[in-house]
Amino acid sequence: MTTPESLATAALMRAVDVGDRRMGELVQRHGPVETLALITGSAEAAPDRLRAWKARLAESDPEEDLEAGAQMGARLVIPGTPEWPTQLDDLGPSRPLGLWVHGSADLRHSCLRSAAIVGARAATPYGAHVAAEFGVALSEEGWTTVSGGAYGIDGAAHRGALADTSPTIAVLACGVDIAYPGGHQELFTAIREQGAIVSECPPGVHPTRARFLIRNRLIAALSRGTLVVEAALRSGALNTAGHALTLRRHVAALPGPVTSEMSAGCHRLLREGKAVCVTRAEELIELVGFMGDDLAAVERGPVVARDELDEVTRRVLDAVPARGGSGPASIAVAAGVELTSALSCLGRLAAAGFVDRVPRGWRLRRATRG
Amino acid sequence: MTTPESLATAALMRAVDVGDRRMGELVQRHGPVETLALITGSAEAAPDRLRAWKARLAESDPEEDLEAGAQMGARLVIPGTPEWPTQLDDLGPSRPLGLWVHGSADLRHSCLRSAAIVGARAATPYGAHVAAEFGVALSEEGWTTVSGGAYGIDGAAHRGALADTSPTIAVLACGVDIAYPGGHQELFTAIREQGAIVSECPPGVHPTRARFLIRNRLIAALSRGTLVVEAALRSGALNTAGHALTLRRHVAALPGPVTSEMSAGCHRLLREGKAVCVTRAEELIELVGFMGDDLAAVERGPVVARDELDEVTRRVLDAVPARGGSGPASIAVAAGVELTSALSCLGRLAAAGFVDRVPRGWRLRRATRG
Numbered sequence: 111m112t113t114p115e116s117l118a119t120a121a122l123m124r125a126v127d128v129g130d131r132r133m134g135e136l137v138q139r140h141g142p143v144e145t146l147a148l149i150t151g152s153a154e155a156a157p158d159r160l161r162a163w164k165a166r167l168a169e170s171d172p173e174e175d176l177e178a179g180a181q182m183g184a185r186l187v188i189p190g191t192p193e194w195p196t197q198l199d200d201l202g203p204s205r206p207l208g209l210w211v212h213g214s215a216d217l218r219h220s221c222l223r224s225a226a227i228v229g230a231r232a233a234t235p236y237g238a239h240v241a242a243e244f245g246v247a248l249s250e251e252g253w254t255t256v257s258g259g260a261y262g263i264d265g266a267a268h269r270g271a272l273a274d275t276s277p278t279i280a281v282l283a284c285g286v287d288i289a290y291p292g293g294h295q296e297l298f299t300a301i302r303e304q305g306a307i308v309s310e311c312p313p314g315v316h317p318t319r320a321r322f323l324i325r326n327r328l329i330a331a332l333s334r335g336t337l338v339v340e341a342a343l344r345s346g347a348l349n350t351a352g353h354a355l356t357l358r359r360h361v362a363a364l365p366g367p368v369t370s371e372m373s374a375g376c377h378r379l380l381r382e383g384k385a386v387c388v389t390r391a392e393e394l395i396e397l398v399g400f401m402g403d404d405l406a407a408v409e410r411g412p413v414v415a416r417d418e419l420d421e422v423t424r425r426v427l428d429a430v431p432a433r434g435g436s437g438p439a440s441i442a443v444a445a446g447v448e449l450t451s452a453l454s455c456l457g458r459l460a461a462a463g464f465v466d467r468v469p470r471g472w473r474l475r476r477a478t479r480g
Numbered sequence: 481m482t483t484p485e486s487l488a489t490a491a492l493m494r495a496v497d498v499g500d501r502r503m504g505e506l507v508q509r510h511g512p513v514e515t516l517a518l519i520t521g522s523a524e525a526a527p528d529r530l531r532a533w534k535a536r537l538a539e540s541d542p543e544e545d546l547e548a549g550a551q552m553g554a555r556l557v558i559p560g561t562p563e564w565p566t567q568l569d570d571l572g573p574s575r576p577l578g579l580w581v582h583g584s585a586d587l588r589h590s591c592l593r594s595a596a597i598v599g600a601r602a603a604t605p606y607g608a609h610v611a612a613e614f615g616v617a618l619s620e621e622g623w624t625t626v627s628g629g630a631y632g633i634d635g636a637a638h639r640g641a642l643a644d645t646s647p648t649i650a651v652l653a654c655g656v657d658i659a660y661p662g663g664h665q666e667l668f669t670a671i672r673e674q675g676a677i678v679s680e681c682p683p684g685v686h687p688t689r690a691r692f693l694i695r696n697r698l699i700a701a702l703s704r705g706t707l708v709v710e711a712a713l714r715s716g717a718l719n720t721a722g723h724a725l726t727l728r729r730h731v732a733a734l735p736g737p738v739t740s741e742m743s744a745g746c747h748r749l750l751r752e753g754k755a756v757c758v759t760r761a762e763e764l765i766e767l768v769g770f771m772g773d774d775l776a777a778v779e780r781g782p783v784v785a786r787d788e789l790d791e792v793t794r795r796v797l798d799a800v801p802a803r804g805g806s807g808p809a810s811i812a813v814a815a816g817v818e819l820t821s822a823l824s825c826l827g828r829l830a831a832a833g834f835v836d837r838v839p840r841g842w843r844l845r846r847a848t849r850g
Contacts, residue, residue, distance in 0.1 A: 236737060365735030365747055367606060368759040377735055380750060380757035387750035387757070389738035 117172050118142035119188045119208040123312050124170035125149065125163040129324040132159065134203035142188070142207065178313050184212035184286050192461035195221045198331050200357050206310035206328065212286040213306030214468045215277035216460040219475070220305065221332045224254035224279065225398050228329060228347040229263025229339035234372050237340035238266040240364060244337065245270020245278070247391030252276055254305070256333040258325065259294060263339045268301055277305035279332065283325040284317040285309060303469055326350040335360030335398035337388060341375030348375050355384060360398050362388035422447055426455035427464055435470030487542050488512035489558045489578040493682050494540035495519065495533040499694040502529065504573035512558070512577065548683050554582035554656050562831035565591045568701050570727050576680035576698065582656040583676030584837045585647035586830040589845070590675065591702045594624035594649065595768050598699060598717040599633025599709035604742050607710035608636040610734060614707065615640020615648070617761030622646055624675070626703040628695065629664060633709045638671055647675035651702065653695040654687040655679060696720040705730030705768035707758055711745030718745050725754060730768050732758035792817055796825035797834055805840030
């Protein structure tokens with residue numbers, strides 16, 4: 111659904127590179143629409159930065175971006191809308207302007223109970239095996255696995271999560287249409303069906319080393335904690351762990367043989383007391399699930415008890431199936447409400463964590479079933 | 481050298497089982513000679529405990545114990561003598577009454593710079609490999625490896641230490657003449673030549689499960705810190721780590737694959753924040769060597785600078801070779817002092833950490849060479 115805010119955000123996302131703190135500050139102070147007007151209305155004598163933004167805006171085509179996204183099935187999620195993961199506000203001025211989301215899962219709700227599993231691309235069979243086991247176990251327990259979609263540990267964690275029914279979120283350092291790396295196209299298709307591909311890069315943007323490092327803050331910020339499964343001493347996974355520490359998220363490290371360089375980064379985190387030693391998924395869940403007040407977003411969020419829902423919303427909720435999925439029209443009929451009313455109820459229910467968007471429509475979240 | 485104190489201690493060591501806190505308190509308050517007199521002079525109506533001790537004393541033959549020890553080459557080291565490791569005083573009433581020492585190394589000095597390496601008997605090839613590497617590296621750096629002489633991790637650590645020139649100390653749960661386990665006789669012979677076999681059990685006493693657990697406190701107390709290399713969740717090595725924690729010694733754990741049960745105990749120590757993650761010997765040395773005030777014994781001990789030695793002692797020190805070894809007679813001649821004077825100087829020099837007893841006599845400690 112195109113709004114003035116989403117259109118302005120799509121434009122601003124073309125004006126700057128990802129993680130631009132000055133733009134972030136402006137948008138957080140004035141909102142995207144006013145910020146856009148400020149830039150486009152700036153005088154010829156404006157500071158270089160404004161003029162550069164203005165020049166890039168002149169070449170942008172936000173309507174086309176939104177339409178291209180819609181055609182591939184992706185949506186632009188922006189602050190202030192129900193699907194926005196408010197824990198990203200912890201990033202301050204480096205909060206992304208918006209996120210392109212391509213997949214069936216509700217991003218905000220998926221990340222309420224989520225853990226990031228990250229690690230080396232050049233993973234050992236040991237690391238890949240354990241990462242997959244953690245993904246499976248998190249998924250079985252209704253936890254979302256967040257990772258970066260890369261080869262090695264990331265891919266193993268996503269695949270493990272897909273073996274059960276919980277969502278998995280891949281945060282990319284390129285447009286959701288680029289979906290790098292190429293060898294993971296089938297994996298990304300499966301992630302879209304059961305989770306989501308997420309990026310702050312507009313469509314068509316290719317990954318760079320800088321974008322990978324900036325992307326890492328999103329993996330750390332979206333999840334309640336980050337587990338580093340394997341990391342050499344200069345691994346990007348340690349960068350993600352560093353972001354998690356800065357954001358006061360939980361950080362865990364998986365030990366491995368001291369004879370393996372791929373575990374050296376994990377052991378350093380443990381030695382320096384920056385990470386908790388975690389050997390099983392239960393331990394990770396205990397860590398990230400223990401302190402309910404760890405992520406401010408959990409408290410700030412609109413999560414409400416079922417019996418606090420209003421009459422119409424509850425009827426809509428009762429009409430959502432536990433398995434498979436139903437379209438909004440069928441749900442409206444079953445609930446005996448108007449389609450527009452059903453749609454707005456479903457949006458609120460998704461934000462509150464009761465239902466999920468799935469390929470076949472909507473269905474109940476695991477935690478609210480049975 | 482038999483003294484009234486050593487004779488009384490040898491007797492008292494026959495009167496109680498190892499680790500008897502009531503006996504320990506008595507001896508620490510009254511000394512061994514007076515304690516022995518108290519017990520042997522106690523009336524028929526004395527408490528059961530005293531009568532039981534008295535009965536066992538009646539069957540003991542301390543002269544024979546001391547002579548049997550001397551014949552095999554072992555000595556009884558007791559509190560208050562130069563070779564006594566005063567850090568054992570941290571054990572309070574469970575401080576051993578005395579220690580049988582069989583080997584060339586000066587026990588007190590060897591343990592001033594020592595680390596315990598302990599772990600499972602059922603070690604994996606990974607654990608045994610790493611334990612041996614730590615033993616080698618400690619030995620190369622002039623650190624003494626303390627362990628329990630068992631199969632698995634203990635044996636690998638001792639063997640590693642023997643690959644270089646520093647002492648290694650095996651603390652047994654049986655008489656030094658029993659030298660359990662039987663398959664380690666050759667290893668024990670090598671340890672005696674370059675280090676020492678140590679036990680608080682009198683000659684002829686066989687190991688029991690209880691004696692192993694009580695023995696563990698000595699491994700922890702003698703060394704500046706304990707590294708657990710591999711340990712299942714119910715391993716005796718965790719008992720040693722527990723003693724080290726109680727004694728406020730450093731505790732380190734070596735990580736391993738989370739898929740290995742033999743590393744589960746190490747990972748639990750790390751998870752619970754009871755141990756520091758250590759992956760290389762340098763890290764272990766950094767840990768145990770960092771805080772000079774960690775072992776009170778280091779401060780209390782008679783360690784003095786070379787130029788604080790008196791004239792005669794310095795001449796004796798100058799006559800001690802850096803390699804090989806010289807007998808006291810040759811040293812006395814080279815230093816131009818009487819043999820008895822040389823002997824007492826050598827005793828003081830050993831206690832102060834300047835020289836070591838070796839199979840061929842005496843030689844300089846590594847740290848004082850060059």
